[in-house]
Amino acid sequence: MTKTKAFVDDYEEMDELSASQDGAAITQETHPGVEFRSGSLLTVDIGSVHTRAALFDIVEGRARFLAAGRSQTTAAAPLLDASEGMRFAMEQVEQISGRILIGQDGRPLIPTTQRGQGVDYMASTLSVGPPLKTVVVGLLDKVSLASVTNLAKTSYTDVVASISLNKAQKPEEYIDVIQRVMPDLIMIAGGTDSGASQSVLRLVNMIGMALYLMPKENRPDILFAGNPALAKQVQRFIKPLANIQLAPNIRPALAVERLGPAQSILTETFKGIHIGRVAGIGDLSNWSSGNLIPTANALGRVTRFFSKIIPNPDKVGVLGVDVGASSTTIAGSFDSDLRLRVFTKYGMGSGLKGILENSQLEDVTKWIPGEVHPEYILNYIQNKIIYPGTVPMTNQDMYVESALARVVLSRAMNEALASFPKDANRLEANTLPTFDPIVVSGAVFTNSPSMSQSMLMILDALQPTGIQRILLDKNHLTPGLGAASSVAPALVSQLLLDPTVLLNLGFVISPISKARPGSQVLKIRIQYQSGYETTISIHQGNIRIIPIPTGQRARVYIDPLQRANIGFGPGKGTSIQIVGGHFGLVVDARGRPLELPKKLDTRRNLLLKWQQSFNRIS
Amino acid sequence: MLVPITHILPLTTIERRRFLPIEGEVFVRAGQEVRADEVIAKANLFAEHISLDLSRGLGVPKSNVTSYMKRKIGENVPQGGIIATKPGVVSRVVRAPKNGKLVAVGGGQALLQVSRKPYELKAGIPGTVFKVEADIGAVIQCTGAWIQGIWGNGKIGVGGLYVSAKDPDDILTAKDVDPSQRGQIMFSGHCADPKVLELLVTSKMRGLILGSMATRVMPVAARMPYPIIVLDGFGKIPINAAAFQLLSTSEQREITLNATPYNRHTGERPEAIMPVVGDVAANVPIELTHIEAGKQVRVVKSPYQGMIGTVHRLAGLSTLPNGLLADSAEIAFSEEEKVLIPLANLEILE
Numbered sequence: 001m002t003k004t005k006a007f008v009d010d011y012e013e014m015d016e017l018s019a020s021q022d023g024a025a026i027t028q029e030t031h032p033g034v035e036f037r038s039g040s041l042l043t044v045d046i047g048s049v050h051t052r053a054a055l056f057d058i059v060e061g062r063a064r065f066l067a068a069g070r071s072q073t074t075a076a077a078p079l080l081d082a083s084e085g086m087r088f089a090m091e092q093v094e095q096i097s098g099r100i101l102i103g104q105d106g107r108p109l110i111p112t113t114q115r116g117q118g119v120d121y122m123a124s125t126l127s128v129g130p131p132l133k134t135v136v137v138g139l140l141d142k143v144s145l146a147s148v149t150n151l152a153k154t155s156y157t158d159v160v161a162s163i164s165l166n167k168a169q170k171p172e173e174y175i176d177v178i179q180r181v182m183p184d185l186i187m188i189a190g191g192t193d194s195g196a197s198q199s200v201l202r203l204v205n206m207i208g209m210a211l212y213l214m215p216k217e218n219r220p221d222i223l224f225a226g227n228p229a230l231a232k233q234v235q236r237f238i239k240p241l242a243n244i245q246l247a248p249n250i251r252p253a254l255a256v257e258r259l260g261p262a263q264s265i266l267t268e269t270f271k272g273i274h275i276g277r278v279a280g281i282g283d284l285s286n287w288s289s290g291n292l293i294p295t296a297n298a299l300g301r302v303t304r305f306f307s308k309i310i311p312n313p314d315k316v317g318v319l320g321v322d323v324g325a326s327s328t329t330i331a332g333s334f335d336s337d338l339r340l341r342v343f344t345k346y347g348m349g350s351g352l353k354g355i356l357e358n359s360q361l362e363d364v365t366k367w368i369p370g371e372v373h374p375e376y377i378l379n380y381i382q383n384k385i386i387y388p389g390t391v392p393m394t395n396q397d398m399y400v401e402s403a404l405a406r407v408v409l410s411r412a413m414n415e416a417l418a419s420f421p422k423d424a425n426r427l428e429a430n431t432l433p434t435f436d437p438i439v440v441s442g443a444v445f446t447n448s449p450s451m452s453q454s455m456l457m458i459l460d461a462l463q464p465t466g467i468q469r470i471l472l473d474k475n476h477l478t479p480g481l482g483a484a485s486s487v488a489p490a491l492v493s494q495l496l497l498d499p500t501v502l503l504n505l506g507f508v509i510s511p512i513s514k515a516r517p518g519s520q521v522l523k524i525r526i527q528y529q530s531g532y533e534t535t536i537s538i539h540q541g542n543i544r545i546i547p548i549p550t551g552q553r554a555r556v557y558i559d560p561l562q563r564a565n566i567g568f569g570p571g572k573g574t575s576i577q578i579v580g581g582h583f584g585l586v587v588d589a590r591g592r593p594l595e596l597p598k599k600l601d602t603r604r605n606l607l608l609k610w611q612q613s614f615n616r617i618s
Numbered sequence: 619m620l621v622p623i624t625h626i627l628p629l630t631t632i633e634r635r636r637f638l639p640i641e642g643e644v645f646v647r648a649g650q651e652v653r654a655d656e657v658i659a660k661a662n663l664f665a666e667h668i669s670l671d672l673s674r675g676l677g678v679p680k681s682n683v684t685s686y687m688k689r690k691i692g693e694n695v696p697q698g699g700i701i702a703t704k705p706g707v708v709s710r711v712v713r714a715p716k717n718g719k720l721v722a723v724g725g726g727q728a729l730l731q732v733s734r735k736p737y738e739l740k741a742g743i744p745g746t747v748f749k750v751e752a753d754i755g756a757v758i759q760c761t762g763a764w765i766q767g768i769w770g771n772g773k774i775g776v777g778g779l780y781v782s783a784k785d786p787d788d789i790l791t792a793k794d795v796d797p798s799q800r801g802q803i804m805f806s807g808h809c810a811d812p813k814v815l816e817l818l819v820t821s822k823m824r825g826l827i828l829g830s831m832a833t834r835v836m837p838v839a840a841r842m843p844y845p846i847i848v849l850d851g852f853g854k855i856p857i858n859a860a861a862f863q864l865l866s867t868s869e870q871r872e873i874t875l876n877a878t879p880y881n882r883h884t885g886e887r888p889e890a891i892m893p894v895v896g897d898v899a900a901n902v903p904i905e906l907t908h909i910e911a912g913k914q915v916r917v918v919k920s921p922y923q924g925m926i927g928t929v930h931r932l933a934g935l936s937t938l939p940n941g942l943l944a945d946s947a948e949i950a951f952s953e954e955e956k957v958l959i960p961l962a963n964l965e966i967l968e
Contacts, residue, residue: 072620077885078905088620130883172667172729180664182639209729213667213721215640350882378833379853383919386768386851386880389962390919391944397920398940449941 039063039491040112042093042101042119043480044086044284045295046073046126048326049349049389050443051085053093054477055101055119056495063494065501067096068475072389075128075278082128082280108287121491123484124288127295127324129278131158131344132184132270135177135220137203139190141166144226147251147259148189150419151225154263154340155270155294156327157185165199171206178210183220184273187266188234191227193252200226204234211241223269225250225262245269260338267297291483295322296329298482300340302439302496303333305485309493310437316425316567319435320478321462323409323442325349325388330416332435334424341416346408348401348444349388352381355407366596367403367460369607372396377403391447398449402457405444409461427465427512427565431592434466434567439502441473451582452614455505459543459586463594465510466567467558467576471502478502504550504581510588513564517541521564521589525557538587543613548584553577556585564589583614619945621909624916624965626860627764631900632891634743637755639663642736646756648749652741654874654891655774659755663737668715673726675712676704680726689720701728740774742876744893761900762893763868765849765861768918769831770877770888773845777803777824779873779892781866786829786856790814797821803873805865808854812838819843825875827865827890829857830924845877847888850916850924858916858924860967868892904968909961915949919963926967927951933958 040057054068069092074085090108094101100117103109109118134157138145145164152159160181163174178186186207190200204224211219224234225247238244247262271292275282285292293301303320310318320331328346332339345354355364361374380400384390392398413432424433438458445454451472458470481501485492495501513521522538529552538544548554555577563570578585590610597603642661646652672687673680686702689695695714704710714730722729745760780802782794788807795817803825809815810832818826825845833852849861877888909915913929927949936946936958944960951957 074620076883078623080885084620170669172669175667175729176665205725209722213729213731218640375832375834376853379851380920382833382836382852383923387918387963388882391938391942391960391962392940393919393938393942393960393963394921395940398942447942447944449943 039121039488040119041121041123041480041484041488041491042090042108043477043484044089044122044124044288045476045479046075046082046085046124046128046281046284047295047324048128049073051082051089052476053086053089054475054480055093055097055099056491057119058491063491063498065475065477065495065498067093068477069093069096073128075280080279082278083283084280086280086284107283110287121291121484121488122288123291123480123487124284125293125295125298125479125483126274126281126284127156127327129156129274131156131327132273133158133160133181135159135161135163135181135183135186137163137186137188137190137207139165139196139199139203143254144189144191144251147257148187148225150257151189151250151259151262151266152187153342153419154259155266155296156342156344158344163203165203171209174206175210175213178207179214182218185221185223185269187223187225189226189250191230191249192254193228193249195227197227197230200230201233204230204237208237208241211238221245221269221273223247223262223266225265243272263297263340267293270294288483289487291487293483295324295479296327296331296340296342298479299329299439299441300331300333300338301482301485302478303331304336304338305482305489305492305496306437306439307333307336309496316434316436316466316468317420318437318439319462320439321409321413321441322478323348323405323412323444324351325443326351328408328412330412332416332420332424332433334421337421339416339419339421341412341419343412343415346412347388348384348405348408348442350385351408352385352404355404355411356381359407359411363407364400364403366603367406367607368399369604369611370396370399372400376400398453401444402448402453405442405457406461409457410463413462425466425567427567428592431465431512432463434468435464436468437471438462438464438468439471439473439478441476441478443476446472446474446476450615451505452611455583455586456611456614458505459508459588460594463510463592464508464588465512465592467507467509467574469507469578469581470505472505473501474503475501499550499581504579506581506583506586507556507576507578508586508588509558509566510592511538511560511564511566512592513540513560513562513589515540515562515564520561522566522587523559523561524585524587525559526585527555527557529553538589540589541591542589543610544587544589545583545613546585546587548578548580550580550582552580554580554585619909619961620906621915621961622965623905623907623968625764625766625903625968626858626864627903627968628864629762629894629898629900630764630903631759631761632743632764632903633748633757633759635755635757636739636742637751638737638739638753641753644750644753644755646741646747646750648747650747652745652747652758654741654744654776654876656741657738658741658747659739660736661739662731662733664734666732666734667721668718668730668732670701670712670715670728670730671726672702672712672723672728676702676710678704683726684723687723691720691723694719695730701730742774742878743889743891744776744872744874760891760893761898762891763864764903765864765890767827767847767849767877767888767890768851768880769836769848770879771840771842771846772877772879773825773843774874774876775803775825775845776872776874777801778870779865779868780804780823781869782806783829783857783862783866786859786862788829788857790828792817795821795823799823803827803875807857808832809835809839810854811835815839815842815846825873825877827875829861830855845875847875847877847890851918853920853923855924859926860916865890907966907968909947909964909966914967915947915964916967917949917959917963918965919960922949922951922957922959925951927957930956
């Protein structure tokens with residue numbers, strides 16, 4: 001052992017930590033007037049398939065998750081009103097919790113009444129509806145256009161056209177493009193701080209002309225995130241034509257891209273467009289006192305929140321992933337620097353179109369341990385695009401669904417890697433940086449038949465490196481908590497560390513090693529809380545589950561052999577104190593990148609062997 | 619719990635709002651009978667623009683251009699028509715390069731909007747214009763049999779119904795293409811051969827209703843000039859019993875296919891309509907209902923995809939054969955055969 005590293009991983013300790021930091025806010029308060037705010041929270045998430053509601057409150061001095069309800073989202077036809085789905089989901093929460101949440105006027109009761117009805121806070125998220133058709137406009141392809149495209153990728157957008165000076169097209173051709181694609185949003189960047197102005201104004205003029213020529217009711221919203229010296233002038237010019245939002249410059253200097261401040265403006269723009277487009281969203285925003293944000297941004301907030309509340313001496317990042325029906329979100333937080341990517345082309349429903357267009361069928365079939373005809377997979381995908389909410393009933397369909405989940409998440413993750421900081425803690429180039437924790441959300445993981453299938457899907461798709469714990473958002477609670485983090489941070493910090501909110505699947509150790517398959521790469525000694533001690537050898541190519549009962553502590557000494565790297569350099573070991581989760585400790589020595597045998601039978605046997613490694617536990 | 623509805627109804631009254639995406643010209647009036655493939659409105663949706671440098675053409679400063687204009691904004695200009703002129707010993711003239719409309723003048727330039735082929739909005743269903751929305755479109759009502767599909771190639775067509783499917787497991791092959799049925803709309807089972815779709819072009823069929831289709835056939839189906847709708851899904855799926863019963867007993871009836879793509883957000887779906895002639899009273903279809911015992915449902919996921927059954931009981935959260943937990947219902951396909959199926963995999967059949 002060359003280095004000792006203490007992971008602060010004890011949920012109880014963390015609860016105490018967060019309570020001591022923010023205790024005043026979560027204890028009972030008496031406000032002026034008659035309000036009695038206990039700290040209860042109602043969250044609502046409107047997804048493309050389901051609408052979910054959840055209730056949290058302080059019970060015996062601790063923040064607790066009390067109940068969750070789910071309904072079909074009703075924003076689409078025939079109702080075309082999200083309210084019904086919200087009401088059904090909230091009524092389920094009422095039934096489960098025995099607490100009245102909705103008043104006779106159909107509105108949630110906020111704040112809590114003297115009789116204990118209603119809640120103190122409400123926060124909401126949404127990802128419903130088709131992505132915003134977006135035109136991005138910048139001066140140069142590799143500078144402002146690249147940055148404004150990156151900004152678009154932080155939300156539920158579909159970039160339908162790109163306009164820049166590089167493209168050397170006539171202005172009227174751009175006007176025609178804008179009229180033809182009928183965008184919901186045009187995002188304009190260009191000019192560093194005190195930089196280019198005339199060329200930016202020429203672009204804005206052209207956009208203005210396009211807007212002028214469009215019927216008023218069809219005009220898109222405009223977001224300007226370019227040279228701030230021009231902002232007021234641009235606003236004066238565009239405002240009579242269309243809604244315009246001004247955001248801080250996303251490219252303040254040639255070599256600096258700063259998306260964060262503009263992201264919050266984009267969030268507001270997204271919300272505004274949806275309030276105008278989907279009935280019921282405006283009410284939800286009012287009930288939430290403005291705490292309505294896109295689901296992806298909420299996941300981003302959760303990862304950033306974790307990076308703030310968990311001591312992190314080694315500056316490893318926090319990763320959040322959410323695989324939905326119509327999109328996949330990847331949020332990496334590096335010492336509070338959030339890198340968010342929303343992939344509207346990858347998802348488990350309509351998002352499978354992106355898999356059909358961007359992947360080979362072999363990418364899917366290689367993960368299937370049984371005999372499934374490739375044509376069956378194609379048909380499965382097409383049916384799932386039409387019926388995104390359907391669930392597999394047979395083992396064969398479960399194999400296909402799980403394989404698709406691996407492809408969806410790994411493709412999104414691989415594309416998101418480019419957005420992570422260059423100095424992120426990587427064991428090797430082109431591997432996933434080391435994160436702790438990794439928060440995983442999405443029905444395909446939370447509703448799988450067993451936790452072992454969920455865990456294996458996550459490991460296969462993400463291929464983590466180093467040492468980290470995997471937290472599963474079993475009840476899809478992170479979006480609401482992310483949205484609530486701005487109004488009830490103390491409550492949220494307690495809840496995020498509560499294992500009933502985020503299920504601790506276990507600690508994963510993933511060494512990188514060039515050792516031959518079968519040769520020993522790690523020696524692991526475990527001292528259990530009971531005093532029992534055991535030593536385990538880990539061989540290259542294997543995956544090993546070492547049970548540590550939930551809630552029990554153990555100290556784990558990891559000794560890499562043959563220059564295997566677990567995050568501290570080749571051959572350098574460490575010791576960690578961990579608290580048992582669903583799987584305790586998982587050692588994934590299958591190698592990075594994970595390479596599957598080409599021979600069909602060998603591959604299938606290996607997939608089944610890996611699955612069986614987990615099945616002994618779950 | 620709310621569950622989506624699919625309609626397969628022998629007699630109902632349906633109403634369609636057929637509106638242009640932007641304002642245009644509407645050609646129908648209330649009370650008028652229309653065919654599904656009849657154009658009811660047009661709009662200049664995808665106009666092209668030509669920028670004309672007046673300052674350069676006239677040889678005058680940008681700020682002086684407006685005083686030489688011969689046309690007003692909004693005015694139509696024929697090809698070769700004078701837009702601006704500067705008189706003098708050697709007069710200078712700027713002419714319209716194409717027929718168009720002058721839409722803007724500024725900065726020494728003029729913008730001419732040149733019309734391309736206008737966007738044409740078809741009625742989509744046969745029926746009577748119930749209401750006209752000025753410059754936007756019309757609401758059309760129709761009474762008849764109505765069958766909703768799940769995939770369509772975007773085309774619209776009308777013809778007599780030619781029933782090729784002998785049973786729900788029917789497979790469409792080249793042998794089924796009967797040139798004597800030209801001008802008809804063909805009803806068949808499963809299509810796995812894109813060449814058959816090409817054959818239907820040469821035999822001048824006006825449309826195709828399929829129970830199911832192989833996904834690899836989809837690109838070919840998408841570009842066929844005639845409408846194609848798929849009723850039950852992708853892969854080899856038997857035609858659902860309700861649609862088979864209704865269509866197979868309607869040989870030679872006039873049928874309209876509006877193969878509009880399925881849009882979950884707007885609720886638009888591909889559909890087949892067989893109108894009835896004369897004043898016939900019919901109920902308006904239910905668009906929303908809760909699932910409960912006794913309801914007729916269609917399964918939309920394998921291994922029972924396309925099968926129609928009755929809700930025997932709501933089973934609540936149940937474990938499926940693959941271990942998955944799902945809110946489910948016990949569906950009776952017959953007296954003897956009852957199967958547990960997740961609610962997410964069901965549609966109510968009305």
